[in-house]
Amino acid sequence: xxxxxxxxxxxxKIIAVVAAGHGCSHFYQLVVxxxxxxxxxxxxxGFEEAGLLISFYYAASGLAQTPSGFLVDRFGARCVLLGxxxxxxxxxxxxxxxxxxxxxxxxxxxxxxxNSVFHPADYSILSHxxxxxxxxxxxxxxxxxGNIGWAAAPVTVLxxxxxxxxRGALAVVGLGGLGVVLFMMSQSEVLAAGPTARGxxxxxxxxxxxxxxxxxxxxxxxxxxYFVLLSVSLTGNQTFMPAALNQLYGTSLATAGAALSAxxxxxxxxxxxxxxxxxxxxxxxxxxAAGLLGAAALLLTVGFVRLPDPAIVAVVALAxxxxxxxTPSRDMLVRSATPAGATGKVFGFVYSGLDLGAAVTPPVxxxxxxxGEPRMVFILAASALALTIATALRVGKNRTARARQVEAAxxx
Numbered sequence: 205x206x207x208x209x210x211x212x213x214x215x216x217k218i219i220a221v222v223a224a225g226h227g228c229s230h231f232y233q234l235v236v237x238x239x240x241x242x243x244x245x246x247x248x249x250g251f252e253e254a255g256l257l258i259s260f261y262y263a264a265s266g267l268a269q270t271p272s273g274f275l276v277d278r279f280g281a282r283c284v285l286l287g288x289x290x291x292x293x294x295x296x297x298x299x300x301x302x303x304x305x306x307x308x309x310x311x312x313x314x315x316x317x318x319n320s321v322f323h324p325a326d327y328s329i330l331s332h333x334x335x336x337x338x339x340x341x342x343x344x345x346x347x348x349x350g351n352i353g354w355a356a357a358p359v360t361v362l363x364x365x366x367x368x369x370x371r372g373a374l375a376v377v378g379l380g381g382l383g384v385v386l387f388m389m390s391q392s393e394v395l396a397a398g399p400t401a402r403g404x405x406x407x408x409x410x411x412x413x414x415x416x417x418x419x420x421x422x423x424x425x426x427x428x429x430y431f432v433l434l435s436v437s438l439t440g441n442q443t444f445m446p447a448a449l450n451q452l453y454g455t456s457l458a459t460a461g462a463a464l465s466a467x468x469x470x471x472x473x474x475x476x477x478x479x480x481x482x483x484x485x486x487x488x489x490x491x492x493a494a495g496l497l498g499a500a501a502l503l504l505t506v507g508f509v510r511l512p513d514p515a516i517v518a519v520v521a522l523a524x525x526x527x528x529x530x531t532p533s534r535d536m537l538v539r540s541a542t543p544a545g546a547t548g549k550v551f552g553f554v555y556s557g558l559d560l561g562a563a564v565t566p567p568v569x570x571x572x573x574x575x576g577e578p579r580m581v582f583i584l585a586a587s588a589l590a591l592t593i594a595t596a597l598r599v600g601k602n603r604t605a606r607a608r609q610v611e612a613a614x615x616x
């Protein structure tokens with residue numbers, strides 16, 4: 205068997221194991237919200253209190269992502285990843301036993317803390333262990349696995365709840381996650397392909413500047429801003445697109461919901477196409493600019509042009525595909541801005557921008573919808589994408605400048 209074939213099989217195995225954990229992380233993000241009608245009735249609470257549980261979840265996850273990155277760089281990705289998944293799964297399983305709303309809060313916070321480890325740990329393993337020629341596709345499959353987790357969660361928990369109740373549903377999916385932990389532990393040699401604690405500390409080109417100086421450096425802050433802005437657009441579309449279409453054009457909720465589903469499904473397909481494209485070029489900022497510019501234009505078209513229902517679904521789907529196609533290139537840009545030995549903390553920090561964007565966007569757009577301005581959903585989403593392009597181009601410019609400096613430096 206050739207060395208190339210062995211390398212490909214090894215890469216595929218690493219990507220598959222990491223993707224399994226990432227799919228679980230996204231699955232757990234959406235197991236509780238679909239059960240709100242059952243939980244509110246059972247516990248005697250309103251949807252406002254139920255929504256607070258999700259706020260606690262993302263607050264815990266966002267605040268803990270950067271510290272999780274430090275743990276990854278200090279102790280290695282494998283133990284942090286397995287510990288995080290075990291914590292999330294156990295917390296979800298124990299939620300099946302809660303007697304009241306207040307008992308749910310510490311468990312949902314623990315689940316959020318468990319969720320915080322995946323991006324820094326996953327990207328640390330992939331960045332160090334997968335062949336460079338397949339890196340963008342590895343990032344693309346990683347993102348796709350998360351999207352599959354999102355899609356599978358509502359269907360799974362609602363089907364289980366219809367048979368064994370909401371408590372039984374949470375118990376089953378929580379215990380199922382512990383089964384995935386055992387599977388990943390059986391593949392320890394794959395996860396060990398990432399950086400070890402010792403390897404991370406002794407990386408030959410590890411940054412000599414302090415951690416705060418690294419995270420506050422212009423390239424890393426630009427990457428953080430990229431994720432905040434991207435989350436503003438994605439959260440706005442996921443949360444309010446159906447309501448905005450209904451209020452703006454009288455689009456039926458069934459059609460508006462189909463448009464959102466098409467947006468998310470096409471985005472997943474775009475991730476796969478974008479991974480292939482990103483592995484064939486080093487101009488990742490160009491892919492990002494083209495994809496996000498196209499998505500912004502398509503979203504503005506939906507917001508300002510009255511289209512037939514089938515055309516709305518088609519245009520929104522194209523916007524999702526265009527946006528999704530930029531995801532692998534986005535991760536390659538972050539990787540290019542990350543010094544050796546700092547993958548965990550950098551990816552943890554920049555990905556916390558997703559949680560920040562998800563936290564601030566709903567109240568803003570809710571304000572506009574309450575005042576009869578549904579078009580602002582599409583304006584804000586497109587504007588955020590346009591600003592995201594600016595951050596990507598700047599990161600790419602910084603990378604090019606660093607590469608020229610290295611080429612110009614005299615050989616030692």
